[in-house]
Amino acid sequence: MSDPTTAALLDRDGVRLTVHPDGAVATVTLCNAGKRNAQSPALWRALAEAGRLLPGSVRVALLRAEGVSFSAGLDRQAFTPEGFAGEPSFVDMARGTEAELDAVIAGYQEAFTWWRRTDLITVAVVQGHAIGAGFQLALSCDLRVCADDVQFAMRETSLGLVPDLTGTRPLVALVGYARALEICATGRFVHADEAVRTGLANLAVPAAELDAAVQDLTAALLAPARDAVVELKGLLSGAADRDLDDQRAAERAAQGRRLRDLAGLGD
Template sequence: MSDSTENVVPQVRVEGLGPVRRIVLDRPDRHNAQTPRMWAELAAAGRMLSADPEVCCVVLVGNGASFSSGIDLEEIRRPDGFIRRLAAHPPGDPDPMLAAIAVAQESVRWIPRAPFLVIAAITGAALGAGCQLALACDVRIVADDARFALAEVRHGLLPDLGATAWLPRLVGRERALDLMLTGREFTGTEAVALGLALRAVPAPDVLSTAQEYAEAVGRLPRAIPAYLKTAVDAAGLERSLAAAAEGQAACIRANSALRDG
């Protein structure tokens, strides 16, 4: 992972034009294992697409056999790896380690804030940080035999890329704690049964199913997914109603047939 080629080859690609785009995790030889470079590139892709008023839906997919196998284990093992660098920070107030972790969290922080729908198309492994990246997305289309696990506990760590926020909302507090504390694996079929994924299909059909879903969303006015996400994520009824009202006003103003009729 430390060779000079990887210092210049992007680990994330953005593809497509128009209302539907694709973000591709591009380390197929490592099952799209995540690195600080990948986190930075994911955050940059999110900023770029969020600033583009044409984007209505994004499909997030891994190149190759797996969505993402989690953090690259070399980032744990190597003396100059990310986890070892974190461990080198002395305690302080504020703790200097927290700022470095916050930079990594930018890789997922943009997704719920994005003014478009993000669909994860998941095949193969979605483990640890890969599972958390999938959970950050708005919709998950998964292979029925995909492998999921919040595996951080196997390395004496806990999930800090959003699972603690998104998982309880999807499956409840008790089951979320169980999945994070045990690190147990579950399949795409079980993910649907748990409420963690929208649909499980055979692996060869995952990307086409996600793309079809994205194209349907892409035919909508951008304000609809943007404001629906805001309203659904708002804390409490009054904030949700206010966000829905703002969205409705934006849709009515953008709809010339309603405005001019």
């Protein structure tokens, strides 16, 4: 639900960015409820632009969606021969060189990448269907708070494709390789109870309680010192890629920076 006291910094192509009056919280809203927030290259460019426009004061970025569904995935117009007006169709993309195809997909992925910045905590607020690109967008965020009617699904393989919008790494990290493989290969729905049980979602509540749950979580995330949370996110997000000695060294370095800052000796 948007706050009427906020002004939109961006409102185009199915994406709206607003910053709360205190400057610490931003909301990115998918606002094409009539098409169940189906995604397109134009929407991805708008999402990437939202990341670039985000003020430096923002500590928590919420990703929300209007209507009954978070996102039904890629707009089916993408699978028609003509595709989207002014955009390369799938057929055109396939006819390009490997470098050209790689560059197009890399551009699409930018919409899904900035949510992992260490200076932010990002929260996907998910209701109804989150399918394919919608599932991957929710996975782009640090945390997921869901309504109890949520249905996640990775349906790309049913179309002869694979998930390519940065969702595979967080999915494996959250639920493990075997379950991630099964979810993606079968394309089945993951409901709220399984999402919470497997770590895919942090919390699932009745839809009527979703706004209150998000408000409570946001307040809790804003309570600690910002610099401590930034250091913490860097430690945790990189832990899987470090061995024990490297992680120990990263902890020492992070704590050293915090101690010097608290003692007034920081840069």
